[in-house]
Ligand SMILES: Nc1ncnc2c1ncn2[C@@H]1O[C@H](COP(=O)(O)OP(=O)(O)O)[C@@H](O)[C@H]1O
Ligand code: SF4
């Protein structure tokens with residue numbers, strides 16, 4: 209298991225370098241010259257050229273990339289073009305918010321999806337399964353911003369229970385923080401929950417027809433243990449895959465939901481950076497998001513090793 | 523052959539199935555898949571249940587454990603007695619206590635019958651602990667002990683291995699260890715050697731014999747292979763299209779079959795003729811539960827069929843009745859008294 213883990217980790221490093229290169233190149237292709245914007249409206253051609261040089265934009269592409277990646281390795285992703293913040297600083301500011309939102313959303317999703325998926329799998333083809341399938345189809349096809357607005361209207365505006373928008377830092381008030389996270393967490397959680405329920409229902413009902421489940425029943429193991437222990441460990445692989453995909457996606461910042469609820473997370477930072485053509489900021493966010501996705505994939509891969517003993521050897 | 527097998531009723535049977543009827547829901551209503559099956563097994567005895575694929579053998583054994591999928595299956599009649607306990611109608615919790623403890627089962631597919639996600643020893647220990655409510659270390663010791671008993675070398679180390687690290691024969695040994703770990707009174711073995719090749723098959727049969735003798739287990743040995751039945755069983759029950767068509771002690775069945783279907787099965791056994799193996803088959807195919815022939819269900823394929831075979835007898839409304847010819851042999855053939863059937867050669 210340990211060699212398996214080390215091998216997986218070693219595989220990630222070249223991947224990150226490749227991704228960072230691609231990201232750097234692609235972002236530079238965004239039309240528009242940031243030097244013109246930065247130098248100001250009435251800048252002369254010389255001033256613009258000076259700005260270009262100061263920003264390092266006149267160097268060759270490879271020199272620019274080298275400077276950037278060698279900084280990035282030391283945790284320095286450069287300076288925002290439009291604010292006094294460093295890119296690293298801005299990301300570190302925003303990431304905990306997105307992380308908290310993701311954790312809350314995944315908790316909501318799992319609390320609903322696991323029981324719902326099990327019930328649907330146990331009653332495949334009968335009414336509980338049909339109900340779950342219908343609800344998940346609705347959940348999957350419903351855009352999250354629409355669900356978010358709906359929740360705001362029903363739960364925040366119609367009743368004074370939850371705040372419609374806003375964010376309270378954890379350091380300020382734990383209760384306020386949690387309070388602000390409830391609606392966005394549900395909005396994101398319900399979408400994730402639908403995917404996970406559907407996946408769990410499918411894989412668990414397949415697993416429950418396997419011979420080893422019949423063996424466990426024939427040996428007198430209790431129904432609940434058969435399903436939860438013997439069934440779920442085998443059914444978990446595709447579920448973990450989907451979950452990892454969703455978590456990676458959420459950790460990159462859920463632009464729409466963060467906007468709807470006014471949450472200062474990574475998604476919100478990203479959208480600002482794109483609108484302002486804050487190139488170092490965009491590069492930083494994309495590379496960090498990519499690294500996060502790869503990290504999540506690593507965790508998912510490691511969980512395969514735990515869930516499926518055969519994987520460890522290959 | 524053990525003394526118990528001479529005649530039914532010399533010792534109270536451990537498991538007694540009487541007139542079992544099982545139906546499955548189909549597009550065209552309920553199909554009777556097991557139709558009035560009766561048999562019993564005594565302590566340390568092995569009874570074979572033989573018949574072609576689809577004759578209802580697996581359904582019968584799953585019914586004993588209460589493991590039929592419902593829907594689509596339902597048990598519509600009969601009785602399954604384990605000692606003094608009637609198993610039909612027990613609640614699920616009560617059945618769960620009996621399964622694996624007093625009645626255990628092993629299956630045809632050794633490659634898929636163990637859970638790929640847990641070490642083999644853990645799977646055995648879990649069953650032992652569930653029924654004996656002992657400590658983890660006691661259960662683990664029992665798992666290793668059982669793996670040793672079924673002939674797995676270096677059992678303490680192999681107990682930590684996963685099923686995919688075992689060969690097919692080793693997995694079937696591990697399945698037997700799992701089934702026998704609580705010293706069950708009855709072992710249901712559903713085609714336990716069918717998926718294995720010749721030498722491994724013989725080893726597993728040897729193992730089952732020695733386990734039966736050590737634990738005094740009553741074995742119900744389900745198979746489509748009369749050759750295997752002859753190897754291990756004391757008595758056999760031959761099934762065709764959901765019914766028992768012949769019951770007899772194994773030597774009688776083998777050398778003096780009393781039903782043309784048994785004769786046909788014996789004729790289809792591989793023969794060593796001058797060094798080449800000749801594989802014969804019974805002509806035609808078995809009827810499906812939804813479309814059973816009237817009268818004797820075997821008559822469309824029977825070499826001895828006469829027009830009267832297609833008509834129900836007065837003693838059985840929907841076919842031919844099973845008739846006792848002696849206190850240990852029964853046959854469901856209207857012409858049984860006139861026929862001289864060929865036994866194994
Ligand atoms: N899950 C099921 N659904 C519908 N019919 C079934 C099912 N299992 C078994 N049957 C029916 O029961 C009959 C007997 O099956 P089975 O007991 O498995 O035969 P055997 O074990 O003798 O090969 C088959 O002909 C099949 O039509
Ligand atoms: S009753 Fe007739 S058809 Fe049926 S087995 Fe006997 S001889 Fe053959």
Ligand SMILES: [Mg+2]
Pocket residue numbers: 576579580581712713
């Ligand atoms: Mg079968």
